[in-house]
Amino acid sequence: xxxxxxxxxxxxxxxxxxxxxxxxxxxxxxxxxxxxxxxxxxxxxxxxxxxxxxxxxxxxxxxxxxxxxxxxxxxxxxxxxxxxxxxxxxxxxxxxxxxxxxxxxxxxxxxxxxxxxxxxxxxxxxxxxxxxxxxxxxxxxxxxxxxxxxxxxxxxxxxxxxxxxxxxxxxxxxxxxxxxxxxxxxxxxxxxxxxxxxxxxxxxxxxxxxxxxxxxxxxxxxxxxxxxxxxxxxxxxxxxxxxxxxxxxxxxxxxxxxxxxxxxx
Amino acid sequence: xxxxxxxxxxxxxxxxxxxxxxxxxxxxxxxxxxxxxxxxxxxxxxxxxxxxxxxxxxxxxxxxxxxxxxxxxxxxxxxxxxxxxxxxxxxxxxxxxxxxxxxxxxxxxxxxxxxxxxxxxxxxxxxxxxxxxxxxxxxxxxxxxxxxxxxxxxxxxxxxxxxxxxxxxxxxxxxxxxxxxxxxxxxxxxxxxxxxxxxxxxxxxxxxxxxxxxxxxxxxxxxxxxxxxxxxxxxxxxxxxxxxxx
Amino acid sequence: xxxxxxxxxxxxxxxxxxxxxxxxxxxxxxxxxxxxxxxxxxxxxxxxxxxxxxxxxxxxxxxxxxxxxxxxxxxxxxxxxxxxxxxxxxxxxxxxxxxxxxxxxxxxxxxxxxxxxxxxxxxxxxxxxxxxxxxxxxxxxxxxxxxxxxxxxxxxxxxxxxxxxxxxxxxxxxxxxxxxxxxxxxxxxxxxxxxxxxxxxxxxxxxxxxxxxxxxxxxxxxxxxxxxxxxxxxxxxxxxxxxxxxxxxxxxxxxxx
Numbered sequence: 199x200x201x202x203x204x205x206x207x208x209x210x211x212x213x214x215x216x217x218x219x220x221x222x223x224x225x226x227x228x229x230x231x232x233x234x235x236x237x238x239x240x241x242x243x244x245x246x247x248x249x250x251x252x253x254x255x256x257x258x259x260x261x262x263x264x265x266x267x268x269x270x271x272x273x274x275x276x277x278x279x280x281x282x283x284x285x286x287x288x289x290x291x292x293x294x295x296x297x298x299x300x301x302x303x304x305x306x307x308x309x310x311x312x313x314x315x316x317x318x319x320x321x322x323x324x325x326x327x328x329x330x331x332x333x334x335x336x337x338x339x340x341x342x343x344x345x346x347x348x349x350x351x352x353x354x355x356x357x358x359x360x361x362x363x364x365x366x367x368x369x370x371x372x373x374x375x376x377x378x379x380x381x382x383x384x385x386x387x388x389x390x391x392x393x394x395x396x397x398x399x400x401x402x403x404x405x406x407x408x409x410x411x412x413x414x415x416x417x418x419x420x421x422x423x424x425x426x427x428x429x430x431x432x433x434x435x436x437x438x439x440x441x442x443x444x445x446x447x448x449x450x451x452x453x454x455x456x457x458x459x460x461x462x463x
Numbered sequence: 464x465x466x467x468x469x470x471x472x473x474x475x476x477x478x479x480x481x482x483x484x485x486x487x488x489x490x491x492x493x494x495x496x497x498x499x500x501x502x503x504x505x506x507x508x509x510x511x512x513x514x515x516x517x518x519x520x521x522x523x524x525x526x527x528x529x530x531x532x533x534x535x536x537x538x539x540x541x542x543x544x545x546x547x548x549x550x551x552x553x554x555x556x557x558x559x560x561x562x563x564x565x566x567x568x569x570x571x572x573x574x575x576x577x578x579x580x581x582x583x584x585x586x587x588x589x590x591x592x593x594x595x596x597x598x599x600x601x602x603x604x605x606x607x608x609x610x611x612x613x614x615x616x617x618x619x620x621x622x623x624x625x626x627x628x629x630x631x632x633x634x635x636x637x638x639x640x641x642x643x644x645x646x647x648x649x650x651x652x653x654x655x656x657x658x659x660x661x662x663x664x665x666x667x668x669x670x671x672x673x674x675x676x677x678x679x680x681x682x683x684x685x686x687x688x689x690x691x692x693x694x695x696x697x698x699x700x701x702x703x704x705x706x707x708x709x
Numbered sequence: 710x711x712x713x714x715x716x717x718x719x720x721x722x723x724x725x726x727x728x729x730x731x732x733x734x735x736x737x738x739x740x741x742x743x744x745x746x747x748x749x750x751x752x753x754x755x756x757x758x759x760x761x762x763x764x765x766x767x768x769x770x771x772x773x774x775x776x777x778x779x780x781x782x783x784x785x786x787x788x789x790x791x792x793x794x795x796x797x798x799x800x801x802x803x804x805x806x807x808x809x810x811x812x813x814x815x816x817x818x819x820x821x822x823x824x825x826x827x828x829x830x831x832x833x834x835x836x837x838x839x840x841x842x843x844x845x846x847x848x849x850x851x852x853x854x855x856x857x858x859x860x861x862x863x864x865x866x867x868x869x870x871x872x873x874x875x876x877x878x879x880x881x882x883x884x885x886x887x888x889x890x891x892x893x894x895x896x897x898x899x900x901x902x903x904x905x906x907x908x909x910x911x912x913x914x915x916x917x918x919x920x921x922x923x924x925x926x927x928x929x930x931x932x933x934x935x936x937x938x939x940x941x942x943x944x945x946x947x948x949x950x951x952x953x954x955x956x957x958x959x960x961x962x963x964x965x966x
Contacts, residue, residue: 261948261952264952264955264956265951265952265955268955268956268958268959269958269959272807272958272959272962273807275962275963276802276803276807276962280802297785298785301785302778302781302782306778310812310815311951314815314818314819314947314948314951315948315951318823318943318947318948319944321940322937322940322941322943322944325940326936326937326940329936329937330937428936429831429834429935429936429939430828430831430936430939431936432936432937432939432940432943433823433828433830433831433936433939433940433942435940436827436943436947437820437823437824437827437943440818440819440823440943441767441816441819441823444816444819445767445770445771445816448771448774448775448778448812449774451774451778452774452778452781455777455778455781455782456777456781456882456886459781459784459785459887460886463785
């Protein structure tokens with residue numbers, strides 16, 4: 199009984215390890231091919247990057263606006279509530295909030311939202327092309343799907359995540375100021391103090407945005423390319439894209455935060 | 464032209480192709496028939512290099528396509544015009560852009576006007592004049608097949624592979640499609656490999672035929688020899704009898 | 710130009726109304742199916758296992774790193790003011806009330822909600838739901854209600870596990886990255902935080918579970934088109950769930966303080 203259980207247990211662990219390693223190997227290969235594909239200018243359609251950037255922006259502008267401004271207001275609300283309980287000195291809320299948003303909250307929250315919106319979109323699109331054999335049809339015309347489909351999305355995602363991140367930061371700060379003023383009577387000129395923001399904060403925030411923006415298309419593109427044929431396939435690939443790119447964002451964010459704290463902050 | 468030697472392919476431990484050997488001469492027309500899940504589609508996809516067989520080799524004009532890297536394979540594939548089972552039309556392009564795509568990819572510097580003209584001509588040839596600017600999803604099943612055929616043949620590739628060119632079509636459209644394929648074959652003087660479940664229609668179209676069953680070749684040779692084959696599987700499948708090994 | 714602009718706004722508005730109406734109607738149908746509470750218990754247990762137990766690893770992983778990120782955020786102050794006594798409280802407060810429920814809710818939506826949409830949508834496109842109806846089985850009592858209940862219960866329980874793990878993660882990383890001792894972390898944590906903070910987060914978790922379950926079931930059963938449609942349905946469902954989570958977080962923060 200015990201022996202049987204142990205055998206099964208180790209077999210399961212071994213199985214899992216092997217599948218994790220195979221997945222890691224494929225993911226690494228896809229990543230390498232994407233980096234190589236950046237320089238294959240001839241394989242790309244003209245204007246494709248712009249088109250994808252528009253797609254990403256168009257798909258996520260409203261979504262990011264609504265979610266991030268709501269989150270900004272909630273975070274300010276919680277901070278002010280807590281400060282009211284302890285000191286009641288609201289003068290530091292604005293500057294500290296602005297600083298925290300730039301180096302911590304805006305990058306991770308924007309990226310989590312984009313992992314959901316953009317990541318799922320990329321996986322659904324490429325997964326659909328896989329099950330309808332359009333990827334094979336591309337290859338029959340001598341086109342590498344990574345060069346043709348994923349590289350433009352990769353470049354566009356890096357740009358757009360960065361731009362949407364800056365937009366989100368501004369929006370969050372405005373929404374936060376509005377909330378602080380409205381519910382706690384904090385003056386706008388007390389709130390909008392940018393002295394606390396250092397170069398370190400800006401560098402950490404930007405690095406995070408760039409890292410997240412590149413991780414999302416790589417992970418979700420990989421999930422799309424490895425879609426299994428069948429009516430469940432695309433749905434499963436989309437699911438995997440959301441969860442894996444969100445997880446990638448969280449872990450990358452943690453690593454960059456830790457390095458940032460130990461070096462430039 | 465195309466030579467398969469002892470191809471054995473396993474996918475997830477399942478034996479899909481079992482020691483397949485074939486020799487296809489330039490200019491000939493080959494048909495592949497067999498019951499469902501006998502490995503027909505996998506066989507043609509292996510010829511295109513989408514699956515790597517565990518054993519054996521495939522010589523395409525002297526190049527072993529099992530041994531070359533993906534970048535070289537992409538170049539080889541431009542010499543094969545393929546119609547996929549479900550057409551695999553690009554849903555992010557309209558009809559004429561779909562047809563023009565392989566041509567544009569093999570001649571990156573082609574003049575856009577010429578490209579358009581050639582694609583339109585090809586569409587007219589398959590009887591789709593007037594649908595050039597439509598989206599593929601707006602077309603009926605038979606029309607989509609024709610777009611697929613136009614796309615597979617625009618490059619005048621030396622080898623054409625048609626996976627189920629007549630599946631799901633009515634008898635009148637079916638015979639029209641076979642006539643069209645024959646005409647294209649004569650014009651491009653290409654070699655043709657066609658899979659079909661419609662045994663009767665295919666037999667009128669091809670010179671040579673292969674019967675696949677569970678990944679093995681049960682018959683391979685001239686179409687006329689099919690009747691006299693002694694293999695019980697071939698016998699039953701070709702006659703459509705209920706009693707037998709199938 | 711102008712008319713097409715307004716037409717596109719109107720069209721979007723119609724789509725949105727359609728979705729909201731559909732979700733409300735689904736809510737109504739579920740309520741009806743719950744009076745009297747007769748639903749498939751086997752399916753309920755199966756879903757509790759599949760949605761809950763199977764999500765534990767991803768929730769632990771998310772929570773652990775979330776705790777780490779929060780403690781780093783709080784440690785910025787430690788470096789500046791030497792305020793070690795703030796770290797446990799700062800990290801714990803944000804994990805309990807906001808970041809914990811939201812991030813775990815988003816991960817739950819990605820893992821369980823989208824899986825559920827994919828499953829239901831596949832059943833619709835392969836006509837399995839019609840098959841159930843043909844066997845005189847009520848798809849609501851058999852499929853939808855057990856899933857909705859399982860998701861609410863499981864996100865609630867997973868948030869408890871996640872919160873504990875996140876606090877452990879925060880304490881661990883606090884020690885190694887910010888140099889805050891475990892004792893210092895614990896004092897700061899236990900003296901400043903109250904049960905009310907935890908309950909605040911757990912109420913949110915239960916409601917987020919309900920939002921995710923409604924969204925994922927709605928987009929699953931209203932799928933159109935084959936395999937491609939399934940992918941689109943999953944995409945729409947996770948986006949709607951994320952929107953729902955954030956908007957309700959805003960409403961709830963105001964109303965349960």
